Amino acid sequence: MGTDRLDEVLDATYDCLTRYGVRRTTMDDIATTMGVSRSAVYQYVRSKDDAFRRLAGRLHEQALARARRAAADTGVPYAARVRGVLAAKLELVLALSEDSPHTAELLDDKARLFGGICSAFTDDLRRLLTALFDEAGTVEGVEPVEAADVCIALVVGLENVADAHRLLPLGSDALVAGYLGAPVSTVPVSTVTAGS
Incomplete structure (x- = not known):
């Protein structure tokens, strides 16, 4: 697992958190914030809960x-x-x-x-x-x-x-x-x- 890419996922997760909160954030939101597909995010985290x-x-x-x-x-x-x-x-x-x-x-x-x-x-x-x-x-x-x-x-x-x-x-x-x-x-x- 690439640490740099995981950091990007976590940075995007934080960005989504500031806008939507934990409950309203989706994996699609995280992926969109990163500019990648949802399946690309799943390579680094198992779920939204795991990302948070x-x-x-x-x-x-x-x-x-x-x-x-x-x-x-x-x-x-x-x-x-x-x-x-x-x-x-x-x-x-x-x-x-x-x-x-x-x-x-x-x-x-x-x-x-x-x-x-x-x-x-x-x-x-x-x-x-x-x-x-x-x-x-x-x-x-x-x-x-x-x-x-x-x-x-x-x-x-x-x-x-x-x-x-x-x-x-x-x-x-x-x-x-x-x-x-x-x-x-x-x-x-x-x-x-x-x-x-």
């Missing part, structure tokens, strides 16, 4: 890769690493929300098609954050997994706030400072929110 699952998987995997890079960046303070992990989730949500009201369907962790992908993504972020808090050492009485859960809750809360980009560094830095029991080193916000 793969699309959701690709988008979440790209965001997870950004989160992993941020978590692994030992050249910046823990607060910046945590912020980078959280920014990866927030950027995914905001980017999808801005493109179309239909694209938010890819983020529904209760959806039949995407639920497992969304839940696995959140679980992976939780593990990354837990490892960061475990490595840094949280204050007495706070378990690293609890700190991770609160940080994820912060991002979920920011997903529908107009000023989310500005508030993420403030909120995450305050949480990290409290959980680590130390002031947060100042790191320019742009280094971990834009393009993380």
Whole structure:
């Protein structure tokens, strides 16, 4: 299976999603968007549902890769690493929300098609954050997994706030400072929110 051609199918699937939503998109729509026959699309995906699952998987995997890079960046303070992990989730949500009201369907962790992908993504972020808090050492009485859960809750809360980009560094830095029991080193916000 050609990866480039599969990417074209997924790009066309995303384009159709922004216009029609999951339910109204057909394999013919995807094929027409690509400028190929429907049978050509079937060479790369088994069905419309398969195309949407793969699309959701690709988008979440790209965001997870950004989160992993941020978590692994030992050249910046823990607060910046945590912020980078959280920014990866927030950027995914905001980017999808801005493109179309239909694209938010890819983020529904209760959806039949995407639920497992969304839940696995959140679980992976939780593990990354837990490892960061475990490595840094949280204050007495706070378990690293609890700190991770609160940080994820912060991002979920920011997903529908107009000023989310500005508030993420403030909120995450305050949480990290409290959980680590130390002031947060100042790191320019742009280094971990834009393009993380």
